[in-house]
Amino acid sequence: MRTNRIIRTIAFFAILSFTVCAYAQKSAQKITVSGTVTDASNDMPLIGVAILVDxxxxxxxxxxxxxxxxxANRGDKLLFFYMGYKTKEVSITEKTKTLNVKLKPDKVVLEEVMINRYGSDKKVPTVAGSVKKVDSKDVQEKPVANMMDALQGKVAGLQIYTSSKEPSEASSLRLHGVGSLAANNAPLYIVDGKPATPKEVAKLRQNEIKSVSVLKDASATSIYGSRAANGAVVINSKEKNVNLPIQFIAPITVPDAEAYSQYVENSFLMAQQDPLSTxxxxxxxxxxxxxxxFVNQGQLxxxxxxxxxxxxxxxxYNxxxxxxxxxxxxxxxVGECPWNKQHRLVRVGVKAKELAEENMPASNFVFLIDVSGSMSGATRLGLVxxxxxxxxxxxxxKDRVAIVTYANGTRIALPSTSGADKQKIHEVLDxxxxxxxxxxxxxxxRxxxxxxxxxIKGGNNRIVLCTDGDFNIGPSSDQELEDLITxxxxSGVFLSVLGYGMGNYKDSKMQTLAQKGNGNAAYIDNLQEAxxxxxxxxxxxxxxxxxDVKLQVEFNPAKVxxxxxxxxxxxxxxxxxxNDDTKDAGEMGAGHTVTAFYEVIPVGVESNISPLVDDLKYQKNTTDIKSVRLTDSPELLxxxxxxxxxxxxxxSKIExxxxxxxxxxxSDDFKFASAVxxxxxxxxxxxxxxxxxFNDVLSLAKSGYxxxxxxYRREFVRLVETTKNMK
Known part of the structure; x- marks a missing residue:
């Protein structure tokens, strides 16, 4: 009797153990999920949607x-992120193999995201500003040389100029209040949802037009972004003009409020006179x-x-x-230089060691968030x-987070808080x-x-600054900020600068802060980049x-x-x-890679890069390599x-x-990086x-996928193709 009970007990636990193991194995089962992400409104594929295992x-x-x-594992949740669309969450089951997802556009009209996207049939939403609609009857009642002339007198503040007497010549439109007659004050033209040039608009027949909407002020920029800073002329034809090619309007200029530092491009240096590059x-x-x-907004x-x-x-890179x-x-x-076959191209790569999550030291983060008026909008503070x-x-x-905000003044929105208290941190952010x-x-x-x-001694102490860089109270020049940050x-506190927004983005300030503040800088244009x-x-x-990582390359004049x-x-x-340890240089984070290219002209290759200066009076044969005693080293550098x-x-130094x-x-990495x-x-x-x-770039980049x-490399190719068409 007792023996039977023992046997039954052993059998029970054996079955239980098998069941648990089988369940654990099944739970941890890896599943490859694939599919397509499309726009729910028109079934068009969405490029660059960020997909994350929660x-x-x-x-x-x-x-x-x-x-x-x-x-992913069975039971995981996939998150689908795309700017201007609602985030979607989908759970994975053991049967999930193909998962096609439709993302719905967010109904909120973002200041800088085109909810009324090019190519869509969405109606223009009601927005603040001035909108004037001209119907087909108004357009057709007046015989004119081209369609744009028919708008004369129909829209308040609209001025039409023609630089040529030829009937086929496109007229220039200007909306009162947006500037002078400079070429960059032309409005944006949209025909059946696609951007068009003035010449293409001029070719439209009056009887083809269903309606024309002229948008000014906020009504234009709230829908089409900064490209419509000078207004927008939206034309709908009676039959969709499907054969009208998508083109980008030129010339296109950067919004005046954006700021970039100017610099002079590096030139060739003679290896004999300047053998060191630092x-x-x-x-x-x-x-x-x-x-x-810029490119995704149709600009260069x-x-x-x-x-x-x-x-x-x-x-x-690997x-x-x-x-x-x-x-x-x-x-x-080293290999052949792709843009000059007689030259050599040298790639120098630096790799920082990886850190496993369990080996990462405790972090003391301070989120410094710009909440000034210029940060208003879903692609600015919302994206932050x-x-x-x-x-x-x-x-x-063991990680800690504090949140400091600034506008007219500064405020500690959240004292230093444990990273485990995520709900509290989220509530403050919201x-x-x-x-x-x-x-x-x-x-x-602050x-x-x-x-x-x-x-935290021995820890990671870092400020994460989120801003558009538009400082306008207190010290605000690049030099003043450099003095302040230096x-x-x-202190041992590092700085990461995350840039947001467009139209008044201050890139020069971002660079000053990152370079002088022992830190790094990134521009967050969408949630995928975040x-x-x-x-x-x-x-x-x-x-x-x-x-303070710095490089010095010594070139061998016998070879270079x-x-x-x-x-x-x-x-x-x-x-x-x-060799001066007091000189500041760049920082490298865990797993970072850094790449630099040198274009090299070998000895013996004819070149016209020698400086055009007179011969020296008190020195002879200064450029004659034979007059200099060189080593017999086979090294290039x-x-x-x-x-x-x-x-x-x-x-410390390595060579x-x-x-x-x-x-x-x-290598593939060399090919792709040289294409970039x-x-x-x-x-x-x-x-x-x-x-x-551009064709050379595309060919080389594709060979280095x-x-x-x-x-990301395929996305680069897409951007090159788009830029090629814009050029």
Whole structure:
């Protein structure tokens, strides 16, 4: 009897154990989910939708056809984020393999998001400002040379000018109150939901027109963004003009309130006279996402907004991992220069060590949030709130967060609080509203004070500044802010600058704060970018593993006639600064990669880059390489790197030589990064772009896709194709 009970008991626990194991195995089952994300209103695919497994850093984005693929566990929730649309949450079951999602546009009319998107059939919503509608009867009752002339006298404040007597010549429209007759004061033209040029509008027949709406003031910008700063003429035809090609209006100018620092492009230097090239590393990526914002709005950015190094460093590359206790490692590669086949292109790569989440030190964060009037709107303060919630989601109990806000004055909205109290942090974020002036310098001082009061020794002490950079109360010039921030960077508190908004975005101030405040800068143009910077690259953005990182490259004059550093104009250092530990340089976060390119003219290659100066009177043969005693080293160059640990005051040095064997077989990373560098030079109209074309960029970039799991390289190709059409 007793034996039977024992047998039954053993059998019971065996079955129970098997059931539990089977359930656990099933629960942890990995499922690959794929599908397409489309607009619920018109079934058009959505490009670049951010898809995130809730509670993790696992995410992806949709491709050019709106497709995606992601691996998750049964029971996980997928979050679908896209600016201007409602976020959607979908649970994964064991049967979920194909998941097609339709996102609904948000009904809120965003100030800078085109709810009435080009190509859609949505009606113009009721907005503040002036809207004048002219119907087909008004347009057809008056015989005119072209359609635009029919608007004369129908809209108050509308002036029509014709620079030619030819009937087919397009008339110029100006709306009273938007400026002079300069070309950049032309309104935006929309025909059947698509942007059109004045010449295309002039070709429309009067009897084809169903209605014309002329939008002025806020009525134009609230729907079409900054492109309609001079008003918008919206034309609906009786039969949709489906054959009208989508084109971008030119010339397009940057809103006057945006500010970018000017700089002179690096030129070639003779290796014999200037064998040393020294610069600080740069991990900022704001220039690239700001460029993407311009292109997605149908505009081209100003040349000063293009910093090629930030374009290159926006993307991650597979570099050699640091070994031992050294926080950084060097990589070099050389191949044919794609925009000048006679030249060589050298790639210098730096990789910072990765940090597992459990090894990340406790964080003392201070969110410094601009709540001034210029931050009003869903793509400014609204996007800030959503961005910070993404960051808060990954915080642990030992991490702490304080929130400081500034407008006319400053306020501690949330004293330092445990990262575990997420609901409390969310409630404070949700309660923030925008209004008033911008006392940014006072806000910075208050944030540093709070950070130092809650300083964690051996921890990660960092201010996260969210702003459009429009400081207008107190010290506000770039130099005043530099002086202010320089005094604080010795405190051990680092600074991350996140830029938001458009129209009055102050890029120059962002760069000053990030470069002088021991920090980094990013531009957040949508929630996808926020997810990239604050979730996928959390360690790189928020945890510094090496500071004051600087590079010095020594070129061998026996091999190198001349060289040119591509980009990094604002990061150049004097050669003596390399060994001077008091000179500030860039910071690298956990897992960060930094890339720099040198275009090299080998000895023996004919070139016209020698400076046009008279021969020296008191020196002879100064440019004759035979008159200089050179070593017989086969090396092309040597790369030297200096860095400090986050809490150290003295630097360490590592070196890596490079020999050029003349091979042209290069890695996918080299191909893609050089395509990005070539594209940046085309955008800037560089004097050194050589034979580069947009088609060359596209071909080279596509050959270097590599393991593009996040889709960022394919997104780059899409942006290049769009830019090519705009050019």
């Amino acid at each position: 509670g993790t850093t696992n995410g992806t984005v949709t491709d050019l056809d709106g497709r995606y693929s992601i691996t 610069f600080s590393i740069d991990v900022d990526v704001a220039s690239y996402s700001n460029f993407r914002r 950015p100003p040349k000063d907004a293009i910093r090629i190094e930030e374009f290159i460093n926006y993307f991650s 570099y050699v991992e640091p070994q031992g206790k050294t926080p950084v490692a060097l990589t070099t590669e 709130k959503s961005s910070m919630k993404l960051l808060v989601k990954g915080l642990r109990k 309660g923030l509203g925008a209004g008033g002036g911008t006392a940014g310098s006072d806000g910075l001082m 944030a540093y004070k709070v950070a130092k009061e809650n300083f 005094n604080e960077r010795q 997810n990239k910077v604050l979730v996928n690259e959390f360690g790189a953005t928020m945890y510094t593993v090496a500071k 006639q001349a060289y040119r550093l591509v980009g990094y104009e604002s990061r150049l250092l004097n050669k003596e600064d390399f 040597t790369v030297k790197l200096r860095y400090k640990l986050p809490d150290a005051s003295t630097s 890596l030589p490079l020999i050029d064997y003349g091979a042209n077989s290069v 560098a070539m594209f940046g030079q085309l955008l800037k109209g560089s004097s050194y772009k050589g034979t580069a074309t 590599g393991d593009d799991t996040q889709g």
